[in-house]
Amino acid sequence: MLRPPLLLLLFLSLAAKAQQPLTLWYTNPAEKWTDALPLGNGRLGAMVFGGVGQERLQFNETTLWTGRPRPYARPGAAQQLPQLRQLLAQGKQAEAEALAAAHFMGLKDHEEGYEPLKAAWLQKVKAVGAPQALAATGWQLISIPTPNGWEAAGLDGLDGAVWFRTSFELPAAWAGKDLTLSLGRIRDQDLTYVNGQLIGSDEGISKKRRYRVPTAALKAGRNEVLIQVINYYDKGGLIGVKEQQPVFVAYPEGADPATGVALSPAWQYWVQDREPPLTPTFQASYQPFGDVLLDFAPANTPFSTRHYERRLDLQQAKVLTVYNLAGTAFTREFFASYPRNAIVGRLLANGKGLITFKARFGSPHQSRKTYRVDDHTLALAVQVRDGVLRGVSYLRVAARNGKVTVTDQQLQVEGADEVTLYLTAATNYESYQKTDADPEKRAAETMRGVSGQRFDKLLQEHLRDYQPQFNAYSLDLGHTPNEQLPTDERILKFSPTTDPALLALYQQYGRYLLIASSRPGGQPANLQGLWNESLTPSWGSKYTTNINLQMNYWPAEMLGLSACTAPLFGLIGEAAEAGKVTAKEHYNAGGWMLHHNTDLWRGTAPINASNHGIWVTGAAWLTQPVWEHYQFTQDKEFLRQHYPVMKQASQFFLDFLVRDARTGWLISTPSNSPEHGGLVAGPTMDHQIIRDLFKTTSAAAEVLGVDAELRQQLQEKARQLAPNQIGKHGQLQEWLEDKDDPQDTHRHVSHLWGVFPGTDIPWADQKTTQAARTSLTQRGDEGTGWSLAWKVNLWARLRDGNHALHILENLLSPAETGSGSERGGVYRNLFDAHPPFQIDGNFGGAAGMAEMLLQSHAGYLDVLPALPAAWPAGEVRGLRARGGFVVSLRWQAGKLTGLEIKSESGQPCEVRYGDKKLTLNTKAGKTYKLNGELQPL
Incomplete structure (x- = not known):
């Protein structure tokens, strides 16, 4: 079959882009990771950079983590529970937190025997002083500060001892004066020298290093600053400080730091030792796998290209890069195939024999190797430093004409007409309890299933799998000229009135990201979906x-992606098994429970610090998606299968709750209002979640016709739980005590869980609803990305569409400011910024927009409950509602003009729009059409 000339393909693709709103596109290659475009099939993820001289695909496999199967719960921790409760009842929070820190937190990996190893290692690295460091060879340049750790400056995965050196010029007028050397914050420990004399040392990221430099240590002219930085785990380096006062300056003691002299920006570093003993860690970290690097010859710069464009087509889940170089038009296409569990690419040029490049693997893992598999395949093998997991990736090339050669280091293509690339990857992970799979065999088997297949055939197979899910929903909020701008320019110029289509694109991008990062057979979407470039991710x-895992799945049911929840339910089932041990060892309770984090190995014990790690309602919240899935699908067999996790989560709280001596209410203690206010007794959020858990477990039991006695018990206990309370500022209290600060703008709004995503504060309870509104107003309209997304949903549930849209506008603000700092918003590739990148804001924002258009949590379809004035006209098709309904609607001039409701399960359906109501006795499979007055058509 003859192919159309590539220039014609290029013209057609550019024309299609102008007519296709569901596209992210750019006129320059990605400069950094948050510019690159994501692909994913639920198992493999890749970030495509679109470079001209070099293409980079940074890729992940969803089961490559640090850690290993091991015990997480601390045996006998429950012995501390009575004393913890007593201390909190007596108002002795600090004592309770100290006791919990010492004896109640979960077990760390490598905890036993660590301190002697650490002491010996420290003694060894500190034996090297300034003279020996200065005499070392191999000093290299580095840019300082490194706000996100030295990993961002090319030292990814480095733990250990590293020396830094720079200098400053001493003004003659300062002779005889002591100075202050301001270095800001350092990860983790430093020993700082000036002209070879130790002038200060400290440890801890929160401490701002300002050291006195005695005049005796100074000399006229140039003074050398030498810093030994010791880092044990996670990120390291000189990270600066977030404050107005200058850092990396020297100034006379007592003087204004702004009058100081800056340290030379020509910093150098020397790695002294990169093998500290493995630091004890509570839980594991998700890891990158590697990079596929395509080096083109000659390696021209982007400035020599014409008509450059890269884009992500959401309807095809495909990344395309096109450009003209020296009169030749080049095209690259990549997609992630779910049916074949592979990433597939094609390289084209508009002439014969014009494709020449070298392909190689890169990886940040210290333990890595590449090797030749056969005359068309190169392999990468990696082993995580801290853990048992290893992985193998295969890269295979099929070239039409031309020459292909493979060595242990690279794969070379010369003079080809067309090239197809196939990438597979696998690990030895079997389950959260087993790691005995053969990654080489897995990668090879997957490659055999995809290699040799034509690109066009694989693409069509991919589209048949992907498009039925993605195309089940559509949204049109209107169109403006700004829609034709590149995506990064649209973000900079965005407002809801000048570019409403960017909001529609943002919601659809959220749907795309969920399909890409959560498919049956894979792991659930984590804090970064399945994309991650760092060995030390945030x-x-x-x-x-x-909140974050749950937020990832807020849009799933409403936006037609119910199938994407399968990995979440897999995690819940596994965590429920692991959580039984934690319930017993930490609380002497039955059932299962989960604290505020889990990982690949399903750790459920408290982690990090006692002031926020002891939060007991993670399992209870994770039962909500189970009930939601049943409500949306009416799948009784699914409910029957997953009802035990609801029942066992409820059983934990039947055993755990205690009666407060002061009020007589049942309360949750010890616990925490997430990451705010420390260890307490009776946080409001806990009681809201537990009430909902008891209600939904009872309802599920009734649907299934089981556990009548348990239903009665749960209903009785729910009535005895501490109620929502209104405080002295008119706010909904976050704690049992009335101690909220109306000036507090903390990112978590945990006590508003009962508004969204819960149902503990119904709209009919206007008094409590108003208190929730007051609390939300007091918290403000700013925040990290996911916090903004939560506020969008809250304002939607409070039926204030204009305020919800205002928060959405903040959510879509540029994350990267001109000063180089970051804030909550979006990066150039529309990834959500915590900052740094966290995917939950993308998912939460997509869900919030759906809540503005339709709500069904109260037992009826509430149509356009929070429509903002800036969306005067629009259409949405394929919204899902509880009861098994698929809803499409249109509006003009801010008024509903048409409504279609398809009943998938034949349930009764009450519809409300404003003050209008209609009840339909539906039949399964039938569609009901109504006008704007809710009159049948």
Whole structure:
């Protein structure tokens, strides 16, 4: 079959882009990871950079983590429970936190025997002083500060002892004066020298290093600063400080730091020792796998290209890069195939024999090797430093004409007409309890299933799998000229009125990301979905269960992606097994429970610190998606299968709750209002979640016709739980005590869980609803990305569409400011910024937009409950509602004009729009059409 000339393909693709709103596109290659475009099939993820001289695909496999199967719960921790409760009842929070820190937190990996190893290692590295460091060879340049750790400056995965050196010029007028050397914050420990004299040492990321430099240590002219930085785990380096006062300056003691002299920006570093003993860690971290690097010859710069464009087509889940170089038009296409568990690419040029490049693997793992598999395949093998998991990736090339050669280091293609690339990867992970799989065999088997297949055939197979899910939903909020701008320019110029289509694109991008990062057979979407480039990702890129994991799945049911929840339910089932041990060892309770984080190995014990790690309602919250899935699908067999996790979560609280001596209410203690206010007795959020858990477990039991006695017990206990309370500022109290600060703008709004995503504060309870509104107003309209997303949903549930849209506008603000700092918003590739990148804001924002258009949590379809004035006209098709309904609707001039409701399970359906109501006795499979007055058509 003859192919159309590539220039014609390029023209057609550019024309299609102008007509296709569901596209992210750019006129320059990605400069950094948050510019690159994501692909994923639920198991493999890749970030495509679109470079001209070099293409980079940074890729992940969803089961490559640190850690290993091991015990997480601390045996006998429950012995401390009575004393912890007593201390909290007596108002002795600090004492309770100290006791919990010492005897109640979960077990760390490598905890036993660590301190002697650490002491010996420290003695060894500190034996090297300034003279020996200065005499060392191999000093290299580095850019300082490194706000996100020295990993961001090319030292990814480095733990150990590293020396840094720079200098400053001493003004003659300062002769005889003592100075202050300001270095900001350092990870973790430093020994700082000036002209070879130790002038200060400290440890801890929160401590700002300002050291006195005695005049005796100074000399006229140039003064050398030498810093030994010792880092044990996670990120390291000189990270600066977030404050107005200058850092990396020297100034006379007592003087204004702004009058100081800056340290030379020509910093150098020397790695002294990169093998500290493995630091004890509570939980594991998600890891990158590697990079596929395509080096093109000659390696021209982007400035020599014409008509450059890269884009992500959401409807095809495909990344395309096109450009003209020296008169030749080049095209690259990549997609992630779920049916074949592979990433597939194609390289084209508009002439014969014009494709020449070298392909190689890179990886940040210290333990890695590449090797030739056969005359078309190169392999990468990696082993995580801290853990039992290893992985193998295969890269295979099929070239039409031309020459292919493979060595142990690279794969070379010369003079080909067309090239197809196939990438597979696998690990030895079997389950959270087993790691005895053969990654080489897995990668090879997967490659055999995809290699040799034509690109077009694989693409069509991919589209048949992907498009039925993605195309089940559509949203049109209107169109403006800004829609034709590149995506990064649209973000900079965004407002809801100038570019409403960017919001529609953002919601659809959230749906795309969920399909890409959560498919049956894979792991659930973690804090970064399944994309991660760092060995030390923020918060381990784990599953944070005090909101973030749950938020990842908020849009699934409403936006037609119910199938994407399968990995979540897999995690819940496994965590329920692991959580039984934690319930017993830490609380002497039955059932199962989970604290505020879990990982690949399903750790459920408290982690990090006692002031926020002891939070007991993670399992209870994770039963909500189970009940939601049943409500949306009416799948009784699914409910029957997963009812035990609801029942056992309820059983834990039947055993755990205690009666408060002061009020007589049942309360949750010890616990925490997530990451706010320390260890307490009776946080409001706990009681809201537990009430909902008891209600939904009772309802599920009734649906299934089981456990009548348990239902009665749960209903009785729910009535005895501490109720929502309104405080002295008119706010909904976050704690049992009335101690909220109306000036507090903390990112968590945990006590509003009963508004969203819970149902503990119904709209009909206007008094409590108003108190929740007051609390939300007091917390403000700013925040990290996921916090903004939660506020969108809350304002939607409070039926204030204009306020919800205002928060959405903040959520879509540029994350990267001109000063180089970051804030909550979006990066150039529309990834959510915590900052740094966290995917939950993308998912939460997508869900919030759906809540503005339709709500069904109260037992009826509430149509356009929070429509903002800036969306005067629009159409949405394929919204899902509880009861098994698929809803499409249209509006003009801010008023509903048409409504279609398809009943998938034949349930009764009450519809409300404003003050209008209609009840339909539906039949399964039938669609009901109504006008704007809710009159049948």
